[in-house]
Amino acid sequence: MSLKSIVSELKGINNRISKLCSGSKSVAIDVTPTEPFQQGQWASLPPELLSDIIRRLEESETSWPERTVLIFCASVCKSWRSVTKEIIKTPQQRGQITFPISLKLPGPRVYAMRCFIKRNKKTSTFLLYLDSVPAENESSKLLLAAKRIRRTKFVISLAADDFSRARNKYVGKLRSNFWGTKFTVYDGHHYPSIFDETLSPSQELKGKRPMKDSFSVSLSEPLERKHNAPGWDEQRLLRFLDDKEHAVVSSIKKYELLAVLNGSRNVSPLEQENVILHFGKTPTKDIYIMDYYYPLSAFQAFAICLTAM
Amino acid sequence: MAEEVSSQMNSLSISETNPSSSATISLVSGDDIVFKVEPTIAKEMETVQSFIDETDGKITTIPLPNISSHDLPYVIEYCEKSIAGKITKEFEAEFVKKLNNEEVKELFLAANYLNIKKLLDFLSQVIADRIANKSVEYVRRYFGIENDFTPEEEAKLREELAWTFTGVDPDDEDEN
The missing domain is CATH 3.20.90 (Tubby Protein; Chain A)
Known part of the structure; x- marks a missing residue:
């Protein structure tokens, strides 16, 4: 059985899976595998994956100067900035100073x-x-x-x-x-x-x-x-x-x-x-x-x- | 179910190279290379498994147009270790040592596409580790992202960055 015939048989299923993998084009199963390795896949990194990476940094880089990486992430491009800003906790929530804005936000309640x-x-x-x-x-x-x-x-x-x-x-x-x-x-x-x-x-x-x-x-x-x-x-x-x-x-x-x-x-x-x-x-x-x-x-x-x- | 089809009666007649054999699953990479894997490996790949389940195990050849024949063996290797319960820190360290940034990136997207949670978690951490303490330029290059800030926003970012360096020596550009 040739690959092509299997592929055409599976069209209906493919569509369903494509929906499951919603989001960026690069993750959907394409029945006609033309240019499957297009450039810029990384730029269209699904937001949930980017969130996951930045959350790991937020949790691990708790001291300076290592924490600068979060400011770097927020300076990469607009979408990265908004994802990073969503993840970073305020000083009140986490007791962390990250962006200069943290200097004007209240400190935590229970510890100094x-x-x-x-x-x-x-x-x-x-x-x-x-x-x-x-x-x-x-x-x-x-x-x-x-x-x-x-x-x-x-x-x-x-x-x-x-x-x-x-x-x-x-x-x-x-x-x-x-x-x-x-x-x-x-x-x-x-x-x-x-x-x-x-x-x-x-x-x-x-x-x-x-x-x-x-x-x-x-x-x-x-x-x-x-x-x-x-x-x-x-x-x-x-x-x-x-x-x-x-x-x-x-x-x-x-x-x-x-x-x-x-x-x-x-x-x-x-x-x-x-x-x-x-x-x-x-x-x-x-x-x-x-x-x-x-x-x-x-x-x-x-x-x-x-x-x- | 795949296991039910391979009864003793016909097991002798099934050749290992037959792509419709229920004993193995054929994964077809984007560049049309067929990789035969055990059904247990397919189970690790949620996307592939749900594909198989949809057809009640009748279809065992799965096209994966977004994954290259270069990356697929790494994914399979990781899944094999995972099934064997042999994912150790040492294995992961060795595994990632073989990969350049481009490969990490492709495997990360592959793991997401195939929905392999363990591999996804692991690579997410690898990427976080690789960009930790790197410059904005490095991160942009690493991810191939274009700067889309306006000049006004840029001015603000420069102030923010200047502040991060106060009291700290700017770290060296990465060798990559």
Whole structure:
């Protein structure tokens, strides 16, 4: 029996299978096998296969710089970008910073986003890195950079070497009163901004520090400072202390920001009090810890910490 | 059912080279090369098996126009190992070592087309591993994809990429 006759016999079945393999042309059984190996098969990779590949990367590349691959995937072409954007979880969902937009999205609720700040006194710059402690080879991921313009004003940028408002590295600014007891964080909106994709409406963050070691800020959900609560990550501080035998925990300058959800919403008393920011000096010179939680974003938390610098 | 036809009565008369033999399934590659496989191998290929089931086992020659005679032996090899329960990390590492990027890609599409879940999973991971930490250009070349962003979108992407490199040395272009 020749192949051709079998093929013609099977036409009806082929059609059914073709339907089963719906999607790209290249996967359907074609009864006339002309040019079965056409070019561009890869470009028409069925979206479910592409999703599967990107999901694997999302799950395996959880640290920087390996995570850049996801940004690469989102830069390949439009369809890749939309598939990648669908797969990447927000910092609130996964505790991962991926795109620059993640810097303006709230952190996770149940565990901290752990960062550190490196101060450079000479240049009046402050660099925010994603890492619980500075990596030995200085490979920690730089998230944001700030420069003190005047005593009461900071500019926040995506790059440590560009604080120009006219450029699209600009993220926002922070102003405080002379004593640093009241401050306002301004969210920068510039075009073309890499933040304009899925960002909620511009949010101004106002806050005051009635006492030297405490904050209160107002977000869309009202928050107020209650009291200093336990929950400071002693373990992590100890990692800093290992280097400095004589350092004493109590000497570590720390701030805690507590969130209290006001109003008559259905929240249990346990949920009403949440630490949303830890900020502390470490025994290492010019290195500060910054841990933030929902509803703060990295940008907001960084701005608040700057007011205490 | 294929097994029922091959009763003792006629088993002697069935020649191994007969394409309609129920003992083997003939897979015909896009370039018209016939590969004879055991029915158990066909079972691993869901698309092929459903083809056989549709015809109650009467049809045992299956044209696979999208799969070349170069790729089909790899697919068959993987399925044989799978049936034998011998898919080990070592086997997979050896298996993938033989394949260049183009072959991985073709096998991936073949596995999807034939609906072989294990092979599909495995190759998806291989591709993810191969593009991890590679540049955008590398990924575009690897997949043969054209950049379809507008200049405005491109400008935005450049900013995004510039930010990913802050604090990181840009990694070297891959040797491929």
